[in-house]
Amino acid sequence: MANTPQAKKRARQNESRFAINKARRSRIRTFLRKVEEAIASGDKEAATAALRAAQPELMRGVTKGVFHKNTASRKVSRLASRVKSLG
Template identity: 85%
Template sequence: MANTPQSKKRARQNEARFAINKARRSRIRTFLRKVEEAIASGNQEAAAAALRAAQPELMRGVTKGVLHKNTVARKMSRLSSRVKALG
């Protein structure tokens, strides 16, 4: 348990940051799920639109420190190749 004022403040900051990052991760997963569903439906236009909508969210996750840059690059590459294969 935090005892010093500094450690109590850090505990509060960590809780707040955890909540923010959890919301960001959830939002990113929602966008990824929409792309997956569009790919599963077989509609290339819908899948491409969903992918374009997901790109900024993924990049925002990188800049905010929620996801690693290479992780997002790998996800984007795999998703875009799957969307391209629909055509």
């Protein structure tokens, strides 16, 4: 357990940051799941629209420090190639 005032404050900050990051990760995963579901259904237009919505969310996660830039780029690239191959 934290003893100094500084350590106590850092523990509080870490808790709130963890909650915010958890919510962001969950939101991004929801967008990714929508793309996956559209791909599974075979609907190219819905998959394209879902990917267009998911891409900025993923990149926002990068700027907020939830994901690494290469991770987000890899996910977008793989989803885009799968959407493209639906046709």
